[in-house]
Amino acid sequence: MKLTGNDWPHLRGTAIFAAAVLALGMAGIIAAGQYVEHNQQQQATAQEQVAQVRSRLSRVQEERRDLDAYYEEYQRLVSRGVVGDEKRLDWIEAIDRIREQRSIFSTRYAIAPQKAYLAPAGLAGGVNLVSSEMTLQLTLLHEGELLNFFDALRRESNGLFLLQGCRIERIDPTQQLRYAPQLNAECALEWLTLKQPGRR
């Protein structure tokens, strides 16, 4: 069959119909595609929101667990002065008080300027620490007084100290007096303070 220009009037209606129907179909596809895309984006956004909220919830649950586990102990550290500003006067007063209570013959101390504390690996846990080194010189009747002194200091002082070492020397091995000083002890302590970061 050969088509000529004269046939156009016979085919015009069909062509218009076909174009209209195809346009309708294409419009349907485009509209549905846009609808799908829109809803897909909405779903992706909702999924993202779920992930975000879930992550926030997970963090806040972890915070809740941390608070349950550590809040009270942290508050005690704050009230003891371990967290915050250094309390040198409290330390000296505590040493003096123990000296009087224990009737220690002689007590001398020296506190070095505060410096950053480099904790052994894995111990500081990202906490910003400073330390002040104290040298204590004690004259004692026997070794047990040294032990008791540090027990009391640990118990009564406002602060956290690490005993780094001691040197104990017998004053005179030949001396036979019962209540005379027997030992000289020199101990090194690190008073640690945890710096408060900015308020959150």
Add this chain to the structure above:
Amino acid sequence: MPGHCLMFLTADRLMAYAWHRTRLGPEAVFLPDEAGRRQFGEFANDLARHKRPVMVLTDLVEEDFRFDTVPHLMGSERSAMLQRKLEQFYRSTPFRHSEFREREKEGRRDDRVLFSAITNPAWVSPWIDLLLQRELPVRGVYSVPLVSRHIARMVPASELLLLTWERHAGLRQTYFKGGHVNFSRLTPFGAGEQYANIVVTETARTLQYLQSLSLLPVDHPLHIGVVCGSREKQDLAVRLKNAAQVRYVFLDVQEVARRVKYANPLPDSDCTGLLLHLLAQSKPANQYASEEQTHFHSLREVRRFARLASVLTAAGCLLWAGLDFWQARSFARRTEELNAQVRVLENQYQEITRTFPAMPQSAAHMRNVVLATRALAASAPSPQDVLLPISEALSAYPNLQVNSLSWQVTSDPDAVQLDGGRVAAPPRPAAAPGAATAPGAVYRVALLRGEVRPFDHNYRKALDRVEALQALLTQKGMSVVPLELPLDLRPQATLSGNLDLATGGQRATFALKIVQSSKP
């Protein structure tokens, strides 16, 4: 909406019928004169208004059949060759047709083709022209022999002479070989002639003709199928007897109608309606109409195809869109579920944060501070940790007196110099393990200085006691390195003494480096 219009064209009239599935409805009859053609023109106008397709079935005497062989060609060459043949055989008529029959088995294996034509176009052209003037879609022009092959197939014979009667045309005899038309002839009825008489006369004449052409089968009788009504069948059965060369098969027109699902009543042997029904039902390809005459029908088919294709495409598009829509709805439902989940999680979040105290620092910082404090406190030993194990060991040796004890916490015990004292090599192989450092370990390194009191000038005994202390400390898990012994017995050392002095002024001093380890 009216369906196809079927036209039955004979030499003296044109009858129009409306066909719908199983029934034919007569619409009009037109005579081949001026008045008839005018009426037909008006009828065609009505057909044009309803855009009804037309099929024309001719039953004319002037129809010629002839066989010829042509070279076996394909494609356009074959079409051109057949067209040339038709032009050669039937130059004076546009109503011509060619049909492949078989391929010769020998020689060039040419094609055997049946050429046929309505040799007098004046019977057909005026009607067709009127239809084309109104741009009516003429599906095709057909002849009765072509359509009657559907009836011929009901007789199981390789050669068959089929007789049908069309009331306004006459007796049609068509010779089929292998199911295909070989030739056909129409005998018009005269006034008052009886169907049975004509059948008997014309059958004998045709048999004579076939015999003269040596077309009668030699090894079996020729079947002659006669389509007739039940009344005519009785009469014909009496008058037409089977013989060696012929065998008559009477096909009851009612039975044939039933088999081809034609529902119109058939009161006599007239096959006109039956043949028109077969034509409409089988819708064969055009036979005699030229391409120009079927042009509007072709346009109609193009329109139909285009509409169908566009509707199917649009339906496909809409189906696609529907699937998209369904998918979008499932996305929307999932989004609603997720939003509900967000609300639940937000509520849980709010519930938890509502119970938080006012905090200057984050909970994580608090945890880090507490854990760091605990770890640091645990890493620093108390004096008891250092002194008690050493004191316990010393209590077993009361005549070993401690003069000084110093200790230090370190992670590298080898680097410790507690009092700057020299490190003496042990006088005997050391029993204590080396203080190999382990990563993360914290060590308490102590330096014990003492002397054997009272010292009776017996160095062997003094050495034994110091070594016994060393062994006991080692047994308690400490690493002990002797830095100084009562007597330096190393071969590389200078050893001197005063054996004249039995007592007094002689001291048996010793120094031990003791390393205790503990994990932080």
